Amino acid sequence: MRRILVTGALGQIGSELTVRLREIYGESNVVASSKSAKDGHEELVASGPFEIVDVTNREQLAQAVQKHKINTIIHLAAILSAVGEQNPHLAWEVNINGLYNVLEVARHENCSVFTPSSIAAFGDSTPKDKTPQDTIQRPSTMYGVTKVAGELLCDYYFHKFGVDTRGVRFPGLISYKTLPGGGTTDYAVHIYYEALRQKRYTSYIGPGTKMDMMYMPDALDAIINLMEADPKKLIHRNAFNVTAMSFAPEDIARSIQKFIPEFELDFDVDPVRQAIAESWPNSLDDSAAREEWGWSPKYDLDAMTEDMLKNLKIKLGL
Numbered sequence: 001m002r003r004i005l006v007t008g009a010l011g012q013i014g015s016e017l018t019v020r021l022r023e024i025y026g027e028s029n030v031v032a033s034s035k036s037a038k039d040g041h042e043e044l045v046a047s048g049p050f051e052i053v054d055v056t057n058r059e060q061l062a063q064a065v066q067k068h069k070i071n072t073i074i075h076l077a078a079i080l081s082a083v084g085e086q087n088p089h090l091a092w093e094v095n096i097n098g099l100y101n102v103l104e105v106a107r108h109e110n111c112s113v114f115t116p117s118s119i120a121a122f123g124d125s126t127p128k129d130k131t132p133q134d135t136i137q138r139p140s141t142m143y144g145v146t147k148v149a150g151e152l153l154c155d156y157y158f159h160k161f162g163v164d165t166r167g168v169r170f171p172g173l174i175s176y177k178t179l180p181g182g183g184t185t186d187y188a189v190h191i192y193y194e195a196l197r198q199k200r201y202t203s204y205i206g207p208g209t210k211m212d213m214m215y216m217p218d219a220l221d222a223i224i225n226l227m228e229a230d231p232k233k234l235i236h237r238n239a240f241n242v243t244a245m246s247f248a249p250e251d252i253a254r255s256i257q258k259f260i261p262e263f264e265l266d267f268d269v270d271p272v273r274q275a276i277a278e279s280w281p282n283s284l285d286d287s288a289a290r291e292e293w294g295w296s297p298k299y300d301l302d303a304m305t306e307d308m309l310k311n312l313k314i315k316l317g318l
C-alpha cells in the first residue's frame with residue numbers, strides 16, 4: 001500500500017491532487033504538507049494528515065517521512081517562473097536544494113519520488129514546434145535552469161542509487177480551485193475569472209504567442225498514471241513531455257466567446273513574461289509518454305472552457 005507525502009500540497013496542483021489521492025489510496029495514507037498552513041485551505045488541512053514541512057529543511061522533511069512511514073513522495077513545493085525571475089536566489093534554494101533534500105530523504109528512507117518538470121526546461125535554441133522528447137535544453141530563466149538540473153538530478157538518483165524517480169514536463173495548467181502561484185502561463189487561468197466578472201480581459205502575453213496548456217483533471221491523471229506505470233516500460237522517467245493543447249491568447253478568447261459572446265480581449269504586454277513565453281515551445285511532441293505509459297488527455301480547449309466557466313460561475317457565486 002502506498003503511503004504518500006505531498007510537498008507544496010496547498011498549491012495549484014497539490015490542493016486538487018491531495019483530494020484525488022485520498023480518494024484512491026485512503027485518507028490516512030496521504031499526508032499533505034506545506035511550509036505553512038495557509039488561510040483558505042482549512043478544509044484540505046482538516047481532511048487528513050497534515051504536516052508543516054519546509055523542503056529546504058531536510059530534518060523536518062525526514063521526520064515527516066519517518067513519522068508517517070512514507071514510501072512515496074510527490075514533490076510539488078517550488079517557485080514558479082515569474083516569481084523565480086523576481087527572486088532567482090529563492091528559486092534556486094527551493095527548487096534545487098529542496099529537491100536535493102527530497103531525493104536524499106528518499107534514498108535513506110526507500111521512497112519513490114514523483115516531481116514535475118516543465119516546458120520551462122526548454123529555451124530559445126530548442127526546436128519550437130513539436131518539441132521532441134530528447135532535444136536541446138538551454139533555458140534562459142532561473143526556473144528553467146532549476147527544472148533541467150532537477151530532471152538530471154532525478155535521473156542520477158535513479159541510476160546511481162536506485163531511487164524510483166519519475167516526472168513529466170507539464171505545460172501551463174488551468175484550474176478553478178486554487179489560483180496559480182506566479183507563473184508565465186497564469187493568464188490562461190485569470191482570463192476565465194475576468195470573463196465571468198468583467199466580460200473583458202487584458203492579457204500580459206501578446207497576440208500570437210502559443211504555449212502548451214492542460215486542464216487540471218488531465219494533469220492529475222498524468223501524475224497518477226505515471227506513478228503507477230510498469231517500470232519496465234519506462235525509458236525516459238525524468239521527464240516526459242505531456243501536453244493537451246497549444247494556444248495563443250486570442251484562441252482562448254475565441255473559445256470563451258462561444259459561451260460568452262460579448263467577451264472582449266485586449267493586450268498590455270509585460271516584457272518579462274512575454275520574453276519567457278517566447279523562449280518556450282509552441283507545442284510539444286508527447287509521443288514518448290503516449291507510447292511508454294499510455295498518456296492520453298481528455299480535454300481540448302472548448303471542453304475545458306465549458307467546464308471552467310461552469311465551475312467558476314458556482315465558485316464566484318454568479
Ligand code: NAD
Binds near residue numbers: 075076098115
Ligand atoms: P504552486 O506555486 O501553486 O504551489 C507550490 C507550493 O509550494 C505553494 O503552496 C508554496 O507555498 C509551496 N512552497 C514554496 N516554498 C516552499 C518550501 N520551501 N517548502 C514547502 N513548500 C513550499 O505550484 P504548482 O503549480 O502547484 O506547481 C507544483 C509543481 O508543478 C512545481 O514543481 C511546478 O514547477 C510544476 N509545474 C506547474 C505548472 C503549472 O502550470 N501549475 C506547470 C509546469 C510545472
Ligand code: AKB
Binds near residue numbers: 118120173182184
Ligand atoms: C509557469 O508558467 O511558470 C508554469 C510552468 C509552465 O511551469 N505554469
